[in-house]
Amino acid sequence: MAIFDYAPAPESRDLARLKPHYGIFIDGAFRDGTGEAIKTINPATEEPLAEVAEAGVSDVDDAVRAARRAYDNVWGSMPGRERAKYLYRIARAIQERGRELAVLESLDNGKPIKESRDTDIPLAAAHFFYYAGWADKLGYAGFGPNPQPLGVAGQVIPWNFPLLMAAWKIAPALAAGNTVVLKPAETTPLTALVLAEIIAECDLPPGVVNILAGGPEVGQALTEHPGIDKVAFTGSTEVGKAIQRALAGTGRRLSLELGGKAANIIFEDAPIDQAVEGIVNGIFFNQGHVCCAGSRLLVQESIADEVLPALQRRLGTLRMGDPLDKNTDIGAINSAVQLARIRELADSGDDEGASRWTAPCDIPDRGFWFPPTIFTGVSQANRIAREEIFGPVLSVLTFRTPSEAVEKANNTPYGLSAGIWSEKGSRILWTAQRLRAGVVWANTFNRFDPASPFGGYKESGFGREGGRHGLEAYLAY
Amino acid sequence: MTVRKTYKLYIGGAFPRSESGRVYPVTSSSGDLLAQAAQASRKDVRDAVVAARGAFAGWSGATAYNRGQVIYRIAEMLEGRRDQFAAEVAAAEGLGTAAAEGIVDASVDRLVWYAGWTDKYAQITGGANPVSGPYINYSVPEPSGVIGVLAPQQSSLLGLISVVAPVIAMGNTCVVVSSFARPLPAISLAEALGTSDLPGGVVNVLSGSAAELAPWLAAHRDVNGIDITGAAPEGRANLLRSASDTVKRTYSPAGGRADGPGEEDWATEPALRRMAAFVETKTVWHPLGI
Numbered sequence: 001m002a003i004f005d006y007a008p009a010p011e012s013r014d015l016a017r018l019k020p021h022y023g024i025f026i027d028g029a030f031r032d033g034t035g036e037a038i039k040t041i042n043p044a045t046e047e048p049l050a051e052v053a054e055a056g057v058s059d060v061d062d063a064v065r066a067a068r069r070a071y072d073n074v075w076g077s078m079p080g081r082e083r084a085k086y087l088y089r090i091a092r093a094i095q096e097r098g099r100e101l102a103v104l105e106s107l108d109n110g111k112p113i114k115e116s117r118d119t120d121i122p123l124a125a126a127h128f129f130y131y132a133g134w135a136d137k138l139g140y141a142g143f144g145p146n147p148q149p150l151g152v153a154g155q156v157i158p159w160n161f162p163l164l165m166a167a168w169k170i171a172p173a174l175a176a177g178n179t180v181v182l183k184p185a186e187t188t189p190l191t192a193l194v195l196a197e198i199i200a201e202c203d204l205p206p207g208v209v210n211i212l213a214g215g216p217e218v219g220q221a222l223t224e225h226p227g228i229d230k231v232a233f234t235g236s237t238e239v240g241k242a243i244q245r246a247l248a249g250t251g252r253r254l255s256l257e258l259g260g261k262a263a264n265i266i267f268e269d270a271p272i273d274q275a276v277e278g279i280v281n282g283i284f285f286n287q288g289h290v291c292c293a294g295s296r297l298l299v300q301e302s303i304a305d306e307v308l309p310a311l312q313r314r315l316g317t318l319r320m321g322d323p324l325d326k327n328t329d330i331g332a333i334n335s336a337v338q339l340a341r342i343r344e345l346a347d348s349g350d351d352e353g354a355s356r357w358t359a360p361c362d363i364p365d366r367g368f369w370f371p372p373t374i375f376t377g378v379s380q381a382n383r384i385a386r387e388e389i390f391g392p393v394l395s396v397l398t399f400r401t402p403s404e405a406v407e408k409a410n411n412t413p414y415g416l417s418a419g420i421w422s423e424k425g426s427r428i429l430w431t432a433q434r435l436r437a438g439v440v441w442a443n444t445f446n447r448f449d450p451a452s453p454f455g456g457y458k459e460s461g462f463g464r465e466g467g468r469h470g471l472e473a474y475l476a477y
Numbered sequence: 478m479t480v481r482k483t484y485k486l487y488i489g490g491a492f493p494r495s496e497s498g499r500v501y502p503v504t505s506s507s508g509d510l511l512a513q514a515a516q517a518s519r520k521d522v523r524d525a526v527v528a529a530r531g532a533f534a535g536w537s538g539a540t541a542y543n544r545g546q547v548i549y550r551i552a553e554m555l556e557g558r559r560d561q562f563a564a565e566v567a568a569a570e571g572l573g574t575a576a577a578e579g580i581v582d583a584s585v586d587r588l589v590w591y592a593g594w595t596d597k598y599a600q601i602t603g604g605a606n607p608v609s610g611p612y613i614n615y616s617v618p619e620p621s622g623v624i625g626v627l628a629p630q631q632s633s634l635l636g637l638i639s640v641v642a643p644v645i646a647m648g649n650t651c652v653v654v655s656s657f658a659r660p661l662p663a664i665s666l667a668e669a670l671g672t673s674d675l676p677g678g679v680v681n682v683l684s685g686s687a688a689e690l691a692p693w694l695a696a697h698r699d700v701n702g703i704d705i706t707g708a709a710p711e712g713r714a715n716l717l718r719s720a721s722d723t724v725k726r727t728y729s730p731a732g733g734r735a736d737g738p739g740e741e742d743w744a745t746e747p748a749l750r751r752m753a754a755f756v757e758t759k760t761v762w763h764p765l766g767i
Contacts, residue, residue, distance in 0.1 A: 126609065142601060142602065144748075237724070240724065241721050241722060241724060242721075244717075244720075244721035244724060245718050245721040245722075248714050248715075248716075248717030248718040248720075248721060248733060249713055249714025249715075249717055249718070249733045249734060249735065250732070250733070250734065251731060251732030251733060251734040251737075252732070253732075256724065258724065413723075415757075428763065432759075432761050437759070438757060438758065438759060438760065439759075439760050439761075439762070440759060440760070440761045440762070441761075441762045442761060442762060442763045443763060443764055444612065444762055444763070444764050447608075447610070447612065447762050449606070449608035449609055449610070449614070451606045451607050451608050451609075451614075452606045452608050452614050452616075452760055452762070453606070453616050453758050453760050454760070455758070457621075457757045457759075458622075458701065458724065459723060459724040460724075461724060462724070462726055462757075464758050467606055467616065467760075469602075469616065469758050472753075477748075
């Protein structure tokens with residue numbers, strides 16, 4: 001059928017240097033956890049990749065104690081210029097092992113290698129490099145002449161950008177002089193544990209960074225631990241609310257980066273071809289496992305008949321399959337649990353009267369897959385227009401006037417991100433000003449940078465990660 | 478015969494009585510009856526939130542220069558009624574005339590200080606971000622929305638202004654629960670607000686019990702943030718728990734701990750913290766190209 005066929009171009013799995021067993025990292029050393037070890041699997045094949053030790057509650061205690069000792073004895077009082085050098089060293093080491101980390105990330109997470117290679121890993125290194133430079137300049141960051149670290153930070157991250165989220169959490173915390181206990185997601189612990197290895201090789205003093213694999217109960221033990229001073233959480237709004245509730249009245253600091261249901265607004269004067277690329281990137285990047293995904297397409301009524309066929313044509317060219325293949329556009333859904341959730345929400349779209357269109361993709365026999373899907377005829381009241389699906393499912397709504405677009409875009413308890421497509425500068429800025437969202441991409445989507453603050457309005461959380469703003473969450477002033 | 482004032486609520490730019498019909502006696506520090514103040518109810522809270530939400534688009538959309546002038550105008554109104562406010566503060570807080578006048582002067586100064594911040598805060602906290610790519614990228618602070626403010630229980634005017642001014646300077650609108658025992662300066666301030674070009678609904682003042690009203694504010698789904706300064710220390714944690722159901726932004730003395738110190742010293746120059754508590758950072762990207 002296709003005019004051009006692609007020959008498979010798989011990256012070698014051996015580059016990942018998979019080990020049969022991974023421990024937890026406390027006080028500068030790897031060890032077995034007191035929890036039950038789990039097998040982490042490749043979501044593209046359902047084959048086990050490695051056995052990973054899980055932390056138990058007593059390990060959390062040990063890690064917090066180690067972090068406290070490191071804070072009191074070494075890190076909290078170390079001159080900023082010395083802390084900076086450790087962070088630069090980590091940034092360089094991530095770059096050096098970038099190919100290994102990219103392959104490992106794609107194996108454990110299911111994301112296409114071109115994304116882990118070109119986005120996740122380089123951005124993780126850049127984040128350390130960026131915050132390294134802040135470590136000895138905190139007095140210039142706008143939080144008073146002599147801002148102080150908070151102490152020990154407990155950090156819990158999701159499975160959608162495993163190494164990148166670890167970098168987003170660890171780099172600003174360390175730059176500001178805090179020590180950390182980090183828990184990666186249960187389904188994607190491997191790159192964080194290699195980061196622990198890198199950190200050990202960089203001779204970071206023991207206890208400054210502690211990394212514990214584990215499930216929700218380990219996360220809860222960490223976020224509610226009385227020995228920590230600050231909690232940083234990225235994940236679902238539901239869990240974020242529970243953490244905010246648990247921390248009420250404790251005096252411990254909190255920053256939350258939660259869910260989203262972003263509107264991607266296409267005005268009738270938009271460059272259609274670019275907008276279609278932006279829509280695809282907005283919702284199908286990383287299989288839609290993105291809290292800031294452009295999951296609600298708001299297209300102006302006058303061009304809906306032009307945009308939708310163009311979008312469908314473009315989706316027909318996406319290649320779904322082996323995440324390690326450099327040609328792959330759409331990788332695997334991260335877990336069976338997530339696949340079930342996506343299916344359930346997509347089915348609710350059928351039940352509530354929306355029309356489903358599925359991209360013509362061959363679905364591999366094994367693994368967790370969900371082809372790019374578009375729902376048209378969606379009402380604002382439908383679950384697929386209100387709830388975060390966290391998968392490759394786009395809900396299409398239309399609008400007639402810019403005011404209606406803004407009203408519909410803001411009609412959600414979330415407020416993480418939004419997109420605007422138009423050739424008219426004043427309309428873009430007018431719209432950007434009115435969108436209640438923390439990140440607004442105009443004529444682009446899903447761009448990230450260590451210098452750019454990221455975070456939400458309303459129930460998408462509070463606090464920012466990235467840029468000067470990202471230091472605020474880790475400083476007392 | 479003097480004509481006595483009826484102290485009422487301030488909601489949406491009007492001065493209604495409490496819909497509940499309730500009043501409560503307000504006495505001076507020496508025990509003399511000063512007035513029967515309106516005692517706001519849950520329904521008054523809801524009405525005030527509706528008024529604050531209605532005023533939000535206009536106030537947050539006003540230019541920073543305009544907001545600065547309006548807040549400066551409040552200072553002018555306060556200065557013009559200096560004797561009245563001094564007398565009310567003296568009666569409420571049991572101060573001599575000179576001390577009470579000092580409080581009013583400091584209150585005027587506080588308003589002037591925040592008036593000047595409206596068009597400067599964005600310049601010191603926002604700006605261009607040097608991203609690695611062909612994009613222009615900038616961050617700006619924006620108001621969080623409708624904020625519930627529990628005014629301090631002791632400092633009836635200076636403390637009140639110190640918690641309200643930062644909230645509205647940033648473009649938020651608010652529902653303020655005044656000091657329970659010392660509400661009269663708050664109601665008189667509302668009258669000054671009513672003649673200050675401040676659009677109705679930007680500040681709504683409810684006299685009454687924070688213990689009774691605050692839980693409704695903390696749980697309200699259309700309130701974006703809450704400052705619990707005036708809550709009793711033992712009530713802080715519950716309010717913060719309730720606020721978590723809608724991921725509210727919160728400002729709490731002593732981080733919300735019940736064992737924190739008492740009311741802060743309102744005479745010292747404030748930090749940026751109260752403004753920072755109720756702003757969001759918006760970051761906008763646009764590609765460069767020809």
